[in-house]
Amino acid sequence: MNRFYKKKKISLSFQLILNKIWRDRVSYLFCLPYVVLFLIFTVIPVLISMFFSLTSFNILQPPKWQGLNNYITLFLKDEIFLISLKNTLILATITGPVSYLMCLLFAWGINELTPKIRAFVTLLFYAPSISGNAYLIWTLLFNGDSYGLVNGMLLKLGVINTPIQFFTDTKYMMPLVIVVVLWMSLGTSLLVFIAGFQGIDKTYYEAASVDGIKNRFQELWYVTLPMMKPQLMFSAIMSITASFNIGDAITGLVGFPSTEYAVHTMMHHLQDFGTVRFEMGYASAIATLLFVIMVGANKLIQNLLEKIGG
Amino acid sequence: MIRVQRVKVNRSIGGDIVLLTALALFGSIMALPMLYAISSSLKPLHEIWIFPPKFLVQNPTLKNFKDLLSLLSDSWVPFSRYIFNTLFISIIGTGGHVIIASMCAYALSKHRFYGAKFMFKVIVLSLMFSSAVTYVPTYLVMSRLHLINRYSSLILPAFSSSLGLFLMKQFMESMIPDVVLEAAKIDGAGELRIFFTITMPMVKPAWLTLIVFSFQSLWNINGGIYIQREELKTLNYAVKQIVAGGVARAGAGAASIVFMMMLPIIVFIVTQSNIVETMSASGIKE
Numbered sequence: 393m394n395r396f397y398k399k400k401k402i403s404l405s406f407q408l409i410l411n412k413i414w415r416d417r418v419s420y421l422f423c424l425p426y427v428v429l430f431l432i433f434t435v436i437p438v439l440i441s442m443f444f445s446l447t448s449f450n451i452l453q454p455p456k457w458q459g460l461n462n463y464i465t466l467f468l469k470d471e472i473f474l475i476s477l478k479n480t481l482i483l484a485t486i487t488g489p490v491s492y493l494m495c496l497l498f499a500w501g502i503n504e505l506t507p508k509i510r511a512f513v514t515l516l517f518y519a520p521s522i523s524g525n526a527y528l529i530w531t532l533l534f535n536g537d538s539y540g541l542v543n544g545m546l547l548k549l550g551v552i553n554t555p556i557q558f559f560t561d562t563k564y565m566m567p568l569v570i571v572v573v574l575w576m577s578l579g580t581s582l583l584v585f586i587a588g589f590q591g592i593d594k595t596y597y598e599a600a601s602v603d604g605i606k607n608r609f610q611e612l613w614y615v616t617l618p619m620m621k622p623q624l625m626f627s628a629i630m631s632i633t634a635s636f637n638i639g640d641a642i643t644g645l646v647g648f649p650s651t652e653y654a655v656h657t658m659m660h661h662l663q664d665f666g667t668v669r670f671e672m673g674y675a676s677a678i679a680t681l682l683f684v685i686m687v688g689a690n691k692l693i694q695n696l697l698e699k700i701g702g
Numbered sequence: 703m704i705r706v707q708r709v710k711v712n713r714s715i716g717g718d719i720v721l722l723t724a725l726a727l728f729g730s731i732m733a734l735p736m737l738y739a740i741s742s743s744l745k746p747l748h749e750i751w752i753f754p755p756k757f758l759v760q761n762p763t764l765k766n767f768k769d770l771l772s773l774l775s776d777s778w779v780p781f782s783r784y785i786f787n788t789l790f791i792s793i794i795g796t797g798g799h800v801i802i803a804s805m806c807a808y809a810l811s812k813h814r815f816y817g818a819k820f821m822f823k824v825i826v827l828s829l830m831f832s833s834a835v836t837y838v839p840t841y842l843v844m845s846r847l848h849l850i851n852r853y854s855s856l857i858l859p860a861f862s863s864s865l866g867l868f869l870m871k872q873f874m875e876s877m878i879p880d881v882v883l884e885a886a887k888i889d890g891a892g893e894l895r896i897f898f899t900i901t902m903p904m905v906k907p908a909w910l911t912l913i914v915f916s917f918q919s920l921w922n923i924n925g926g927i928y929i930q931r932e933e934l935k936t937l938n939y940a941v942k943q944i945v946a947g948g949v950a951r952a953g954a955g956a957a958s959i960v961f962m963m964m965l966p967i968i969v970f971i972v973t974q975s976n977i978v979e980t981m982s983a984s985g986i987k988e
Contacts, residue, residue, distance in 0.1 A: 409816060416815035418893050423821070426806035429862035432847075433840060434828050440839035451842075501725045504718070511974055515967070516729045519736060522970055523963030524922030524938055528945045529739040532952050539952075541738065544755040575732065580865075580915075580981075587981035601712055611712050622985020629829050629986075637832035640924065644942060659834065666838040667927065679835050690830040 438683065444676035451670060462677035473678070475653045476661040479566075480636065480682075483657065484689070486570055488635030491577035495627060498578065499585030500612060514586060521579035527641050530572050534558040559646045562654040569645060569655050573638050581627035588623035592616060621697070628693050636686045639663065658682045739963075742956035743767070750952050766957035770944075779932045781940065788937040791853055792920040795860035799916045800909050802861050807870035808897050812883060822871065826986070828864045837927055844928055855928035856936075860920055866912040869984055873908035874901065876983040907976035908983075914973050918966045937962060 413420065445462055447455035466473045502513050520526050533541050536557040543555040558564045592615075597605075600615045617624070639659030642650065649664070650656055658678060666675035737757075742750075744762035771781055810818055833840070840859070841850075849855040878901060886896045902909065924938045941962055945955035970977070 412816045416813065419809040419813035419815040419818075422809035422813070422893070422897070423806045425802045426862055426867065427821070429802070429858055430825070430828075430864070432843060433859040433862055434833065434836075434864070435824070436843060437833075437836035437839035440842065441836050444839065498725070498728065501721050504713075504721060505725075511971075513725060513729060514974065515971060517732055518970065519963070519967055520732060522918050522966040523736075523959075524918075524966070525941060525945075526736065526739065526959060526963050528942070528959055529735050529742075529956065531945060532742060532956060533735060533738060535952075538753055539751065539755055541755050541757060544753060548754040575735065578732075583977055584981045584984055587978045588985070590978065591982040597712065605712060607712055607714065608717055620985075622987045623981075625986040626984050629826075633830055633832055637834055639834065662835070662838075672838055672842075675838050679838060682835050683831050686831040686835070687827065 441676045441679045441683070444673050445680040446673075447676075448671070448673040449676075451672060455673060458673060462674050463681075465674070466677060466681070472653055472656065473658075473661055476656045476658045479653075479656055480658045480685075482566070483570065483573070483638060483655075484632070484635040487573045487577060487638070488632050488689075491574055491635065492581060492628065492631040494574065495578055495581040495585050495631070499582055499589055500616075502586055503589035510586075514582075517578045518582055520576040521582075523576075525644060527572050527576055528644055530568075530575075531559070531645060534568065536560065560651045562652050565646055565650060565654040569638075569642055572645060573635075573641060576641070577631070577634060579634065580630045584623050584627045584630070585620075588620040589616065592619055625694060625697055628697060629690055632690050632693060633686060636682070636689070658685075736963075739956050739959050742952060743960040745953055745956075747953060766953040767961065769954050770957050770961065779935075783933060784935060784937045784940040787853070787934055788921060788923070791856050791860075791923065791925075791936065792917050794853070795857040795920045796913055796916040798857065798861045799863055799866055800912045803863070803867040803912065804870050804902065804905075804909060805897065807867050807874055808901055810867075811871045811874040812878065812880070812901075825864045825867055829868060833859065841927060849928070851929055851931050851934060853934065856920070856923055856925045860916060860923075863916060863919070866916055869911060869915075869980055870905070870908050872985070873905055873980050873983045877908075878904055907979040910973045910976040911980040914969055914977060917969060921966055922962070 444455060446458055446460070448458050448462070449455035498517055502510055502517070505513060535541075535543065536555055536559060538544055538547055538555050540555065540558075542558070543552075546552045547555065556564065558568055596615055596619070597611060600611060605611050605614060637659070639657055642655050642657065643660070646655055648660060650660075658681070662675055662678045662682065665671045665678065741757060741759045743766050744759045744764070746761055746763045746765060749756065749760055809815070810822055844850055844855050849858070882900060882904075883896060886900050891900070922938055923936055924942075925936050926939055929935055941955075941958040944951055944958050
């Protein structure tokens with residue numbers, strides 16, 4: 393009796409939802425094209441990736457169930473994966489926060505300029521990030537023979553006797569990659585911050601000044617930043633996601649695979665198994681881990697930012 | 703001349719000087735590689751081979767740009783074909799993205815319906831990882847749909863870019879008063895008509911921003927995974943091949959880099975104020 397009652401209740405609420413959906417059908421139709429494409433190209437691949445990560449799959453034969461074997465192999469037997477994990481985390485923990493702070497500070501400075509100069513300086517900082525593969529210019533700057541600009545200058549000055557192989561010498565690869573990535577990382581976040589600074593009502597500053605705020609630093613800390621929390625949240629997402637996604641730039645600079653895996657990232661490892669070795673199950677395990685790390689880092693930072701300023 | 707606004711409170715002249723110096727210093731560091739690219743692209747061949755290499759070009763020439771067009775013209779895929787491919791993908795992809803994402807953003811921001819909040823949560827979640835992560839399953843999906851080696855393998859995913867939808871939804875939410883839409887409804891306008899004749903004109907800064915962002919990412923797209931046929935490959939791919947030629951092709955390489963960055967930069971200059979306006983609504987409020 394009770395069970396029957398429950399069933400009826402469920403079917404009733406289901407009916408209710410269907411009614412609601414029918415009533416709002418226009419809204420759903422508006423969303424339909426986007427949602428279909430979003431499902432096909434974003435949601436479904438993530439789900440497939442999670443499923444394949446538990447199998448071994450080479451495209452030609454149907455996937456074979458492996459349980460957690462792929463993950464166990466990754467952490468216990470695959471030394472190169474551990475290198476790639478280490479490199480990914482180093483790159484992300486350096487470039488993510490540094491780029492975020494650079495965006496914030498530069499936007500802060502830019503905001504003090506007059507509108508015309510502001511537009512020009514914004515372009516100056518933003519340009520490297522929109523120019524696609526502008527990072528390739530660094531391969532000419534730091535070219536490994538004496539005709540590369542930096543090597544040429546160092547040779548001329550007598551600092552070195554033979555050209556430095558910047559892109560194959562493991563000593564220089566990581567720092568150079570970090571510099572280039574930072575150079576081209578002042579993207580969406582910078583614009584968000586500039587907009588955030590401009591959007592704050594000037595009367596708040598006047599009020600704060602009456603209340604005893606003495607200089608621009610106090611103003612930034614006590615007035616501006618708390619008011620810009622929504623922008624801080626959004627640009628954190630943009631910066632973090634970008635800091636994990638720098639595989640292409642690295643390949644463009646040092647080639648693939650990099651010498652002694654010095655700047656081999658998880659993205660490269662994924663590429664290696666996904667496009668070179670066709671071990672799709674294993675590649676999917678790497679992808680799933682990377683996905684979890686990216687989303688996890690984002691959630692973590694969101695929670696931290698939530699606490700700042702109450 | 704740089705003149706600092708003196709209308710604000712809490713500004714010391716010393717602070718202004720430090721700030722401007724720091725901005726000028728970092729600004730020039732940012733600009734140097736770009737200037738070197740431009741300077742190298744104008745260098746004639748003999749200037750590339752002088753030692754020590756000079757930062758600035760002595761006798762500027764446009765020969766590298768001419769070479770660029772002829773460089774690949776005798777190979778079976780001319781450079782102009784890569785330009786056409788990229789332009790085609792960028793224009794169609796951007797157009798579709800703006801319409802599709804705006805429609806969905808309109809419903810999400812101005813209609814209340816079952817599942818809307820959940821949908822938006824998933825979209826924000828998707829901002830937190832890059833689609834490059836899932837390229838393996840995406841490839842499988844595409845090959846199922848017979849999209850491999852077609853422009854649509856790059857165009858269709860661009861339609862559903864989540865950054866564009868996110869920005870548009872936030873902007874519509876803060877810029878369009880519900881009263882306007884209700885008034886239109888009372889006057890008997892259908893939803894499609896409200897969307898095209900009232901909503902879209904009111905969010906011009908936002909769709910200009912979507913155009914710029916979508917165009918930028920498509921213009922720079924490599925797409926080598928989904929498109930293997932040489933005659934369908936993109937500009938980004940071609941430029942990488944040219945630069946890989948090393949010093950011997952430094953001139954043409956630099957010219958191709960400059961060529962590629964020109965268009966996005968010009969587009970940005972024209973639309974900058976609109977983009978900043980859109981971004982002011984972009985924050986995430988919990």
